[in-house]
Amino acid sequence: MSAADTQLAAGDPPKHYLNNGLTIRSWLLSVDHKRIAILYLISLTIFFLLGGAAAALFRMDLVTPEADVLQSETYNKLFTMHGIVMIFFFLVPSIPAVMGNFLVPVMIGAKDVAFPRLNLLSWYVFMTGGLIALGAIIMGGVDTGWTFYTPYSSMYANSHVILAVAGAFIAGFSSIMTGLNFIVTIQKMRAPGLTWFRLPLFIWAMYATSLVVILGTPVVAITLVMIFVERFFGFGIFDPALGGDPVLFQHLFWFYSHPAVYIMILPSMGVVSEIISCFSRRRLYGYTFVAFSSLAIAVIGFFVWGHHMFVSSQSVYAGLVFSFLTFFVAIPTAIKMLNWVMTMYKGSVSFETPMLYAYGFLGLFVIGGLTGLFLSTMATDIHLHDTYFVVAHFHYVMVGGGVMGFLGALHFWWPKIIGKLYPEGWAKFAAIVIFIGFNLTFMPQFQMGYHGMPRRYHTYAEEFQVFHVMSTAGATVLGAGYLIMAAYLFWSLFKGKKASANPWDARGLEWETASPPPTENFLETPKVTQDAYAYDMPSVTCPPGAKSEAERV
Amino acid sequence: MNSVYSLLPEQASTVAGQVDAIYLFLVAISVFFTLLLAGLVLVFGIKYRRREGAPAPERPHEDSSLELIGGGILLVLVLVLFGWGAKVFFHSTRPPADAMEILVTGKQWMWKLQHPQGKREINTLHIPAGRPIQLTMTSEDVIHSFFIPAFRVKQDVLPGRYTRLWFEATKPGKYRLFCTEYCGTEHSMMGGWVNVLTPADYERWLVDSGGAAVASETPVQAGERLFTQLGCQTCHNPGSGQLGPHLAGVYGHTVKLADGTEVVADDEYLRESILNSQAKIVAGFQPVMPVFKGIVNEDQLLQLIAYIKSLSGGASN
Amino acid sequence: MSSHSNAHVAHHFENAEQQRQSAQLGMWIFLVTEVMFFGGLFAAYTIYRSLYPEAWVVGSHLLSIKLGGFNTAVLLASSLTMAMAVHAAQTDKQKASANWIILTMLLGFVFLGVKVVEYAGKIDHHLVPGPHFFVDPMAELAKLEAAGIQVGQHLRHAFEGANPNHIQLFYSLYFAMTGMHAVHMIIGAGIMLWLLVNTRKGVYSSQYFNPVEVSGLYWHFVDIVWIFLFPMLYLIGRH
């Protein structure tokens, strides 16, 4: 292979994907899914910091009812940036592109994803989209909100809508490439003996997520093209003056953007299934239900987008249909909750950091899910639509669900990915700080919302100030939690204790190879002989060290 | 006024109580399930915590009864919610026939309001309590949304279309009015107050602070004036050549078109027929009417439509 | 790297069959995304057509069935030549395969050439949406009658009732849909060029022709899009 491995003499550390080639080129041109996952991890961290910084700025501004810190225009650009960056450049790719890329091939015993070069291309496409979107921000920003509603975005906004739209459009193709890769990989490259019902639930979740990605993303892509055409060429597609219907834009937009919520949450559900099973030392309760509920959520998720449009002047009868269908998403979701809780029943529960995040996920996601009922019930949604209640609800789902899942995954598989252990005490502390900070930030927003505080407001009625102050205080705590986490994870890269192949004594193929795994994951293709989560059986992991001896051959 | 610390905000319309009832039911459900989950998770976490030397837990039985029972209960619950929510929703979106109509035009970043008696306001809406009010709304530019939290009502306001919102205020007072669809730089400044007055106060207010002469002209009168100024009456008047259909009694009724189809002459139809007269030709007439697009603005359109509506009388449907 | 008996099998696949199935599935999934991509446009088309049927009738009357029909035949023929290229590659007739690929590419260019002629005509007639867009349905009706075409009752009403603004919407969608299709054709032609180079180099054989096969799938899909575009844009309300 490269010069790097000839340099490894007999006494050197074992060869794995991290030290197989040390040049920048060997990273930027790597088609190894694990290295691409690391590239994604680094880029997503940067985007998360940017999106978080935007939120920090406008949360600071919202401490007082009058516009004290920022101009209205700046405020609008900041919340738009927060939305675009966090959704298109952090949440949508978060678990799939980082954890999925790293784990899908390893968990199914494959050497790589089905199309490794496409995988690398997806990262470049993602970065291109990201840089174009950043370009829009640097050149002066975008002020349409991440939803790009017409005719504001297409005719009235005087900001860099075209660039932002182009960035989101391009990033969409990167998720399509990842989704396509996962489906083919899971469908065609499973190790011998790894039947569908022996797959870890994370794989089921990734499969369902990929379905949503490939069916939904193209629709938002063409919708963004229509905005582009309207702004750039002056073709009126949604222009009311020509008889065009701005509500049609909303239909097309939400056809993707509602299912996009499931792109963010389904992977987290997969992660939580893995973690709860591992730290309860018990096979997940109702494996089949959890597996199929992922698919059910993915499919039903496409029938419900109209609940974003109850007050948009959509036909009330269509609203009725959408409201009805929306309630059916609640059922598979609730069944998953039941299964997770029942897994702990008669288990052997311990509370390492990943489990704390799983607990956090359960607590926050149940609130996110239940407040979803308020918004699918038509009468209450009329009042709550576009208020802070909605803001709080989707943060509970996307941060309480999506991000908590991502952080749980990061802590659960960190020893596998990096080969080092993070300091457990600090990690537990940060997890608790994040949980408290999050609730303090968003719980007051439910109350504000029901009392009528509209979202995307730069200045606001003075009676809401106390809640905004609480929210900002909470955001500070939340931010501190994230920073502590970033610090100890960074520290562990260099100073962390070396991790064994299976530090949690977990089950699953990824724990049967070395930490970090060798370049093609397994020295020989594993054969699977038992169900997932066989915690009642002894682990089949070779003792640490045995593999690394073999690797030198 | 209820403080922001109380569970419910001020209830000041007839639907507010109905919406709040659902809200309280939902809050109860949410608290119950959140506590149930938290309780189970904590109890299981403590009771079944890891103990040294304990045997590995058994595999769970693959038995779907728990999922089916849970799913069934939930199904019933969500169907109740759906039905209840839809019922209140339909009530809150269907204006009663005797509602007083107020014309609303949204533009970046203000609300322009006009009362049936002609009085105009900006960003502050005076209405009488105890009387159903219907807002007929349109936008001059982007999408806005008309939101009065104390009334629990909200409706997007679209360019090129009319949307409707109705409510009946129950008690006099001053309530906040917001725009809740992001509409650009000063979105957060696009709001004001709804002043609910007693019917007597409202009558007094209409007369008392009535300012300039134009303001005393009702939308119907303004529409009538425009009707004459624009020369509409030369064709749409039974006395003259009858080049255009007679408009009395048209509103709210079915009109037969030249291509054999039928439409109901509602606001949208009248709007289209004024702006682009060629679109839907009434059976038996020639497409000779000029196009008024660019000649009349949104306010004038509302007035013209108000006038045509008035020709049909209040009780025509 | 481990050695495989078949040099064409990439390192991460177990065998050629797994690789072939993966390539096929991958392309089909990509085509699903394409269906949804064009689906957004088709949805916009259908909804506006249901709102403004007259404008759609007039809009389609201003398009040339001759050019559109000719292009349909050209694309169908190119699908045949593409299928033949795959067939030839599959049966180890690489020289024939190269020729079929060239023919496919040429037919693609014929299609694009005709499209350019059509677009130029639309520009001449001010039918490109935007500030210069202009259409007078009554004048167009007069032209139809002058050309000796029998104008039925329905058609006359459509022309009388059509709003020029709505016709502009039709043309916005016409250009968006055919433009997106043309972009796919251009990409397809690029793929053909790449296949041609590799075929000439002797990369493909009956043992390994995945790229020819999956590129064929893509080409056929682009053909299918046109199969729908032609009647929907050119043939509405001709009676």
Add this chain to the structure above:
Amino acid sequence: MSDHHVIPVRVYLTIISILMVLTVVTVWVAFLDFGFLNTVIAVGIACIKALLVVMYFMHLKYSARVLWLYAGAGAVFFVIMMALMLSDYRSREWFPAPAAWEVTTTAPATSAPH
């Protein structure tokens, strides 16, 4: 590699002939008046043509079932999108016409000239 199905050239020629004939038919039919059925026929013929291309030129007929699944999924989800969107547009008119303009005591509407 054994299960490669090589479709005989004869099949391709048959299919292309049918496709060409259908193209002519769809143009011819468009000039006859069937009312709303014109659209149904045009889309129906297009569907048949597309199906022929998918089945024979794209070999779906001889392919694994998972490819059928995905080909079907594309069609099904497109139809779902269309159906739910149209449910909005087709039912907007159902809502009862709004109450007529109320003639207030101060408005001289009833005396309007006509």
